[in-house]
Amino acid sequence: MSDHLTDQLSDAPAAAASPTQPYAAYLVGLADDVLVxxxxxxxxxxxxxxxxxxxxxxxxxxxxxxxxxxxxxxxxAIDGTGRGEDDFAMQRGERDWRNVHLVEQERGDFADEMARLLWFSAYQVQLQTALGRSTDAVVAGVAGKALKEVRYHLDHASLWVVRLGDGTEESHRRMQAALERVQPYLAELFDDDEASVVAADLGVGVLPSSLRDGVVEQVSRVVMQATLSLPESSKWRSRGGRAGIHSRPMGYLLAELQHIARSYPGATW
Structure with missing residues (x-):
């Protein structure tokens, strides 16, 4: 993100003058999803x-x-702590992160990544469209820029899913298998937790469950074009990421992400 845009967003007024806003926890989940x-x-x-x-x-x-x-x-600025981006990214333990399990899973093969990117980008398109109407000017401003970007992300993933799904017998098989491996982590994207209910009631955020139909419709069109099929709902599904309960890969991811900052606390570069 350019420094100019960051300055513009930081100068925008929040939804209210109070230094503590009850929807801060909701925004943590959104930010953690994209950082991870x-x-x-x-x-x-x-x-x-x-x-x-x-x-x-x-x-x-x-x-x-x-x-x-x-x-x-x-x-x-709105949760009363005054923390900055490095504090959030580098100084929190695993239980303090609020991202969904989908984004923290280990890198698989390329088909796995395109399946994950397809679903996450379709979710982001619906999410950022809704957040563009947020009563918090900063959230609306971030969403306005992000929407242009995530539409490209969705196009990129869609092209690859179609290319692999409608390609060779081997690429078709592997793309279908990738969709099935991603399936157990999707429902968590659309769970309404306490933080999202608060944010939606205040007009700042949106209920995740309200995004499901639009996301599934977008993904279904791509999957059909790719001559693939959407898997049935899995018997097991992920849950708990928004409450700080994560899967095994998360600890390793944070160790790599935070290693330098924790090894040299207070250093600047």
């Missing part, structure tokens, strides 16, 4: 199937990182 997924996508640098894809996934990661960087200082 940015970290996972960055792992594709030098590992993607072609150099152009290294760059594409790196740029998508930077877009998501920009969302987090714009939200964290605003959260620190």
């Amino acid at each position: 997924y940015a970290q996972r996508l960055a792992e594709w640098m030098t590992n993607a199937p072609q150099i152009e894809e290294d760059m594409a996934l790196g740029n998508i990661a930077l877009d998501l990182l920009g969302q987090a960087r714009a939200l964290y200082p605003h959260i620190g």
Whole structure:
């Protein structure tokens, strides 16, 4: 995110003058989702199937990182703590993170990533569209820029899913298997927790459950074009990320993300 845009967003007024807002916890979940997924996508640098894809996934990661960087200082301003982006990203333990399990899962093969990116980007398109009407001017401003970016993310994932699904017998099989592996982590995206209910009641946020139909419709169109099929609901599903309960990969991800900052506390660069 450019410094100019960051300055513009930081100067925008919050929904109210009070230094503590009850919807801060909701925004933490949104920011954590995109920061953690940015970290996972960055792992594709030098590992993607072609150099152009290294760059594409790196740029998508930077877009998501920009969302987090714009939200964290605003959260620190309205939750009464005054924390900045480095405090949120580098100084919290695993139980303090509020991201869904989908974004923290380890990097699989390329088909796995395109399945995950397809679902997450479709969710982000619906989410950012709704947040553009937020009563919090900072949230609405971040959403306005993010919507342009996540539409590209969705297009990018869609092209790959179609290319793989409607390609060779082997690529079709692997893309279908990837959709099935992602399936158990999707329902959590649409769970209405206490924080989202508060934010929606205040007009700042949106109930995740209200996004489900639009997301499924978008993904279904891509899956059909790719000659694939949406898997049936799985017997097991993830839950608890918004409450700070995470899966095994999260601790390893944070160890890598936070290593330098924790090794040299207070350092600047």
